[in-house]
Amino acid sequence: MTPRAGLAARAHPFTLFVVVAGAAALAFIVPAPAGPLALYALTAVLALITGNAGAVARAALVCLPLWVLLALLHGVGGSFDPRSLTVSREGLAAAAAQGARLGAVATASLVLFAAFDPSRFLDAVAERGWSFHAAYLVVATLQAAPRFRRRAAAILEAQRARGLRTGRGVAGRVRALVPLTAPLVLGMLTEADDRAMALEMRGLGARVARTPLAPPPRRAGDRIARWAIGALVVAGIAWRLLA
Amino acid sequence: MSPRLLALIPSAVALNLAIGFVVNQLGLPLYLDTVGTVIASALAGPVAGAITGIVSQTVRSLYEGFIWFPFAAVQVLIALLAGFAALRGGFRSVPRSLAWGLVVGALAGALSAVISWFVFKGVTATGVTAVTILLTRLGLTTPQAVTVSSLGTDLLDKTIVFLLAGAVLRALPERVLGRYPWARRALAR
Amino acid sequence: MNDAAPALVFDGVTLRYSAAHTPALADISLTIRSGEVTWLYGALGAGCTSLLLAAAGLAPGHTGGELSGSVRALGIDPHDPRGRAGLVGRIGFVTAVPASQLSGVAATVREEVAFAPANLGWPVGRIEAAAAAALERFGLTRLAERDPAHLSGGELQRVIVASMLALGPALWLLDEPASALDRAGRESLRSLLAAEAGRGAAVVIASEDADTMLGVADRIVVLDGGRVxxxxxxxxxxxxxxxxxxxxxxxAIAALARSAAGLAEPVPAALLPPYPLTADEGVARWS
Structure with missing residues (x-):
């Protein structure tokens, strides 16, 4: 693991999750369209200030097709005849609001992923005494995913080399999925058998609290940030209910 | 949670993600990102499947942003229905897998449409939204268009997922199936 | 240490897998003592792996099937759910495929070796000391900060053994632990097994690699068709x-002597059993 720099990487892992949850909640609380747009701008600026330009760009890339589709779905009315097309101001505003919500949440979560350190996360969960098994599942999946992807690519190549036709029509390609998936699943189950035994012998099922090896420090700044976000969400809800 | 599930679930989630990759490589207009969820349900029961579904959506959210996380509800629904299908021998033959795939596709499509409309104002994955836009141009209201496109996509996608899961389960050696009591009922041998 | 209580006792143990026609273990009775290296030897399917799985309480629990007879590991029935809890961390269990025995969550070799002690709730200081000692013992200190996913098969195999070594087990159950090791790796495994037995642990190792096992094994148990x-x-x-x-x-030397005996007619006395087992014995006998 390369050491990660920046405020997001130094923050407690739970703080980053609270930021994402807070952004998601506020995105739907603040009045549209100005509120979500302002929230997106704020998220992006905060991300840029904390050195996460990459996450801002990647989030925009993820959202770009959705923005186009939202604009087409809500902002442009009419049939297939180009002369019948109408542009709706309200529709575009609704699309912009929704697009900004997605943008804010995507930006916050990609900052989280860029700063995510699996070992710190596991230790933080173990230190709190929360479900280590749930955290294990997420981190083990993050480690397994690239391995499976490589294996899937290798099987695809091997089956093609053995004459499997993967190029003929949708039905043919769907049929081709069986000889691709079956070895992947068989391999996965064999590996899961071995790993289950190894995990059991290495005490993962033991009924004792796991020792956190190097838990992230509990800083006052993290605590203040988490409470502030929580208070902001509660205040936002109260304001919308009362206003 | 038992070490068996702790070992099986990350692999099943990775399978969901890897099949998504293969589908992409083959240029198919599908997701098939619930194959691992359905296989986990059929082998180890609906709870294992539901956890697989939730972890799948969590990990995808870490990669692509938490915007799609609400669709975890659809993964859980599919897992529970796949567990029920397994109890009823739903993976025994091609016609059975087909029938269960259609049922699950209809219900999953309905739930997707609801989430898509209320949380996302009608957008989901790009291909589906393109169909939605096409339908509004044909005169459907946006909610109608969202429902029709979600249902259509999920019917096709989940039917193929169930057919594929059934074919793979039936191809597994007896030695492997013997370790999963649910698999016996799913295939009703 | 031979007067110590037996570390592993099989009494009339028969194990059947659900899909198999013949039992994997057939009426095995065997007593393994602490402080000894016991070498399990047999052809593929003879039952060596099954014996190790049954000893650890993993078969039939993980594999499916049925077990009859009695197994006691370190005085505890490993097939009893309550007994199992008392055995976790006291058995060093290693199978032949190192990659699928990784914890799946460790970012470094050091974390991998610390995984089991942390699961058992050991204090941090004790975990760090045990992990450092295990890494040192098996020549892995220079790999400590590496990502286990990027290690070679042989390095991985040593990491897996080290991650069990950190627990200081009283009973080792090893299935082909040298399959991916190079010559130097096999040599350090041999000295490790001898040291563990010297420390008073019982070591049971299934291996096809006679040249590695010879000289370190105190006893050989040859299995055939699930029987001793x-x-x-x-x-x-x-x-x-x-x-x-x-x-x-x-x-390898005995195989040479045996094929030479098959070629010669009549068989010269020098090629009759007992066969020489090492090169030194061969030289002494034939020169």
Missing amino acids: ALDGPPASVLAGPAVWQHAGGST
């Missing part, structure tokens, strides 16, 4: 002709 076919000191069991019937193999 031969049992005794390796020098006498391997040098006799019976091992060829049951396991179809022996050391």
